[in-house]
Amino acid sequence: AQSVTQLDSQVPVFEEAPVELRCNYSSSVSVYLFWYVQYPNQGLQLLLKYLSGSTLVKGINGFEAEFNKSQTSFHLRKPSVHISDTAEYFCAVCNAGGTSYGKLTFGQGTILTVHP
Amino acid sequence: GAVVSQHPSWVICKSGTSVKIECRSLDFQATTMFWYRQFPKQSLMLMATSNEGSKATYEQGVEKDKFLINHASLTLSTLTVTSAHPEDSSFYICSARMGQGRTPLHFGNGTRLTVT
Numbered sequence: 001a002q003s004v005t006q007l008d009s010q011v012p013v014f015e016e017a018p019v020e021l022r023c024n025y026s027s028s029v030s031v032y033l034f035w036y037v038q039y040p041n042q043g044l045q046l047l048l049k050y051l052s053g054s055t056l057v058k059g060i061n062g063f064e065a066e067f068n069k070s071q072t073s074f075h076l077r078k079p080s081v082h083i084s085d086t087a088e089y090f091c092a093v094c095n096a097g098g099t100s101y102g103k104l105t106f107g108q109g110t111i112l113t114v115h116p
Numbered sequence: 117g118a119v120v121s122q123h124p125s126w127v128i129c130k131s132g133t134s135v136k137i138e139c140r141s142l143d144f145q146a147t148t149m150f151w152y153r154q155f156p157k158q159s160l161m162l163m164a165t166s167n168e169g170s171k172a173t174y175e176q177g178v179e180k181d182k183f184l185i186n187h188a189s190l191t192l193s194t195l196t197v198t199s200a201h202p203e204d205s206s207f208y209i210c211s212a213r214m215g216q217g218r219t220p221l222h223f224g225n226g227t228r229l230t231v232t
Contacts, residue, residue, distance in 0.1 A: 032218070043122070043209055043225040044160075051218055090159065102150055102213050102221050106159040 002027040004091050006107035013081055014115050021076040021110045023091030030096040033074040034104065035065055038088045047089075050074065051096075061085070086114045119143060120212050122224025129200055129231055137195045137227045139210035144222075145190035146212035151183075154207040154226075166193050200231045 007022040036044040048059025092104040152160040166172040166187035184196040
């Protein structure tokens with residue numbers, strides 16, 4: 001069984017400030033990791049994913065995340081946020097390999113609110 | 117980019133009626149589709165996985181006779197909520213991918229179901 005914990009349910013931040021959204025996971029097998037953004041009443045948009053290779057992953061809209069296997073973390077960061085980054089962010093994992101790719105376990109979500 | 121169209125985007129129905137939600141891949145063959153449910157202020161939970169031409173595989177605790185999933189073609193999967201009750205009110209989201217391996221996952225925009 002896997003689980004994903006997003007440590008902050010809400011993160012308020014001022015425009016142009018840096019932000020970090022924290023994600024920890026638990027799994028007995030190797031995993032792939034994802035960050036998604038969800039705007040109100042919309043589906044999910046992939047920000048970035050870690051499958052293999054470099055542990056620092058760069059995504060869209062200036063976001064990046066670092067996979068830390070020893071700490072089982074995959075925190076999302078952005079050096080300077082915009083008002084338009086206000087949304088809910090989900091961290092997710094799935095089993096690496098086999099036929100489980102795409103069967104995602106999601107965290108509880110973090111609502112990022114960017115204030116002017 | 118690849119698009120998954122989910123319809124309807126919202127639906128209100130009376131208790132005891134059935135509701136069908138469609139998930140279509142518009143420009144790729146979706147060999148596998150996933151159905152998730154998101155209750156208010158909660159995360160997404162995987163309900164079932166469907167492969168084209170096969171019976172869906174349901175996650176533990178999901179009633180297969182209540183949530184009927186059909187994946188009869190490579191571009192269409194449907195989720196039918198039978199005899200809906202107010203507790204079935206939720207946001208339902210599908211995702212789809214093509215082929216095997218680590219192919220991209222594409223999410224629909226979701227369907228908000230309200231059962232009165």
